[in-house]
Amino acid sequence: MNTQTKAAQLKERLLAGETVLGCFLSLGSPLTAELMGLAGYDWSLIDLEHGAGGEVEALAQMQALSATSSAAIVRVESNARQRAHRVLDCGAHGVMFPRIDTEEDARAAAAAMRYPPLGVRGVAFSNRVCEYGANFRPYLEASATALLTIVQIETRTAVENVDAIAAVDGVDVLFIGPSDLSHSYGVLGQFDHPEFSAAIAKTVEAARRHGKALGILLPKPDDLEHYRSLGFHFIASGSDAVLLNNAARSLVHNLRTQLA
Secondary structure: OOHHHHHHHHHHHHHOOOOEEEEEEOOOOHHHHHHHHHOOOOEEEEEOOOOOOOHHHHHHHHHHHOOOOOEEEEEOOOOOHHHHHHHHHHOOOEEEEOOOOOHHHHHHHHHHOOOOOOOOOOOOOOOHHHHHHOOHHHHHHHHHHHOEEEEEEOOHHHHHOHHHHHOOOOOOEEEEOHHHHHHHOOOOOOOOOHHHHHHHHHHHHHHHHHOOEEEEEOOOHHHHHHHHHHOEEEEEEEEHHHHHHHHHHHHHHHHHHHHO
């Protein structure tokens, strides 16, 4: 399946209201990327903001995910256009932009995803996403509608500006970063706190008003139905690092308990 087809299918499912499940890839490893993709996630997020590795490792993880049904989303470090260009040219099906606080931030993110005249993405023919020059024109024509642009709502300032952010053409998903957002309100990890709940409600309202999808990294798996009931359909739960850490610690604890 080529890049634009895989990206378009994910976006079509999301915009039709289907819940699409994702995970975070933090270890920078193509092997764990492949493992997570084969587990059945609809999308896997290669994390360049907080995860290990850089763009070279991201490329290897995208190649690994191509052998699975999971779409490759990359979280870049900023909305600077060259950050998005690099991962898109390598084959990303979508890009997540952290710390989008203003309408101007959102416009810069959306522009980085699109070729002129809709945006500022540079034209390059001989890269992986264009099959090294064999498939540029079809990719050029499909990319504006196929690729997912995901902006993170992570701060009090972002919530204050969320209606203007949601109104930006080219933004597809408003994605809540619950830890950063709760920390911004001074209630880190208190996901039932009234201020955090009010921030969620305001984001939901803005997304509905402007026809945008809602996403979140679940605080815990049991929160799935709660956030789905609010209209969240781009949902992440689990990361390669956390799952491996928890499984390893649980196994060692079990073994040592038997030895005691």
